[in-house]
Structures are given as structure tokens and as C-alpha cells.
Amino acid sequence: MEVAQVRDAAPVFAALGDETRLRLLVRLSSSGPDSISRLSAKTPVSRQAVTKHLEVLSRAGLIRGNRRGRERIWQVEPKRLVDARLYLDRISRLWDDALDRLQRHLERQT
């Protein structure tokens, strides 16, 4: 992995590097979109803390919040980010292979 790739992925790993956030993400991903009040009811931390954790996950692009009436409904937002990432990873590997072959080609001929 290149430095740039690690740096790009850093906010995601940082967001996931917390037990409460990981549980919130797993919950949103397994039981679907949910509100802060219902999420905090099932989490042993304050509603304020849950809000903060959700915002961290949101900044990392892992979840998205939509206003519904007076509440904010949070949902997992994997598709765009993950699809794009997997697509680039695949092409990135093809380039690694091609450059590896270029290197060997040059070693053979020089």
C-alpha cells in the first residue's frame, strides 16, 4: 500500500477504531436506518455521546444522516465509497502487475 492510500483510508480506520462506533455501525448495517434516540436507548452511553460518535462516522463517509421531521435518521453509506475504492483497488493491482513486468523486462534487456 502506498502512503497516499493509507492516508486516504486513515479517517475510516480512525472512525472504526472505537468500540462504541463499531457497535453503532454494525447495528445500523444489520438493522437498517435508525434515529439517535433509538440508537442511544440501546447503547450504554449518553445520547450526546452517541450523537458525537455518529458525527465522526459521518465525517469518515461511513454513514449518512437524513432529517425526518424533528429527528435525524442515520443510515450506512457504504456504496459510493466502497464501490469506488474496490474499483480503484482492482485497477491499482493491475498497474502493480504491469509495472512489475516492466521492471523485469528492463532487467532482462539491459
Place this chain on the structure above:
Amino acid sequence: MKSTTDRIEKKILLRAPKSRVWRALTNSDEFGTWFRVKLASGFAAGKTVTGKVTYPGYEHLTFSVDVERMDAERLFSFRWHPYAVDPKIDYSREPATLVEFRLEEAAEGTMLTVVESGFDRIPAGRRDEAFRMNSQGWAVQMENVQRHVTG
């Protein structure tokens, strides 16, 4: 700021002089050897170059690039359609990505930088294809996390 999903950048130190690397990149026979494609003609700025892919398992595919720049021993660039692996799809009307090979002299040879950019304009459907082909999709990853947390 450019989106982080728009480009791929690779750097590799090649133990050969710039002139040698330039030839390996721009001589169509040499390019074909390591890139695994049999080109019908040589590269020239402004020209479309086509060929047959020789990569095992992908021999049914056509290779096609529009050469943009050829600044001797400095920059070689072309536009193409990345990951164009379905022969039934006409990729020619979709946005292309730009591939740039930059050469710089280094202490022990040549530093080659490859940048492919413009991925954000690639239709989402194409990305979904790559997503489906990848068995380690999001669902699987989430199951892993779930097992880890609840296990």
C-alpha cells in the same frame, strides 16, 4: 481538492537510464511485451493505437488508446477506457481516463510515476461491476466486523 477516488498514482524506481525506459514505454513492440498487448501500429501524439490483448484469459479483448503527449524521455500520456473487460459493451461513448507516465532521473536509474485520473466520471454502473466481481464485498466485511464485535 480532488476527490480521493479520482486517481491512482504509482511510483517505481527502475534500474535503467531514462532513454532505455522511454524506449520500453513508447516502442510498440517493447510496450506490448510487458503490457501484454499486440499493437497494430506505433505510438505517436494525437494517434489512436489499437491492438489485441495477449494477457492470458483476456485474449478476446481489444486494446485501444488515444495518445496525447510524447515529450521524449519526460512524459508519455494517453486516454483509454479502464477495465473495459466486457466485449459486449461499447465503452467508446463513456468518459475515458488519462494515463500519464512521467520519467525523472534518479541516482540509481529512473523514477517512473504513473498516474491514472478521471475515475470520478466513470459511470457508477461500471464500478458496480467491479464491486460484484469482488467477493470480499461490503456485506462480507460487515459480517466479519459483526462477528468480531459480538463474538
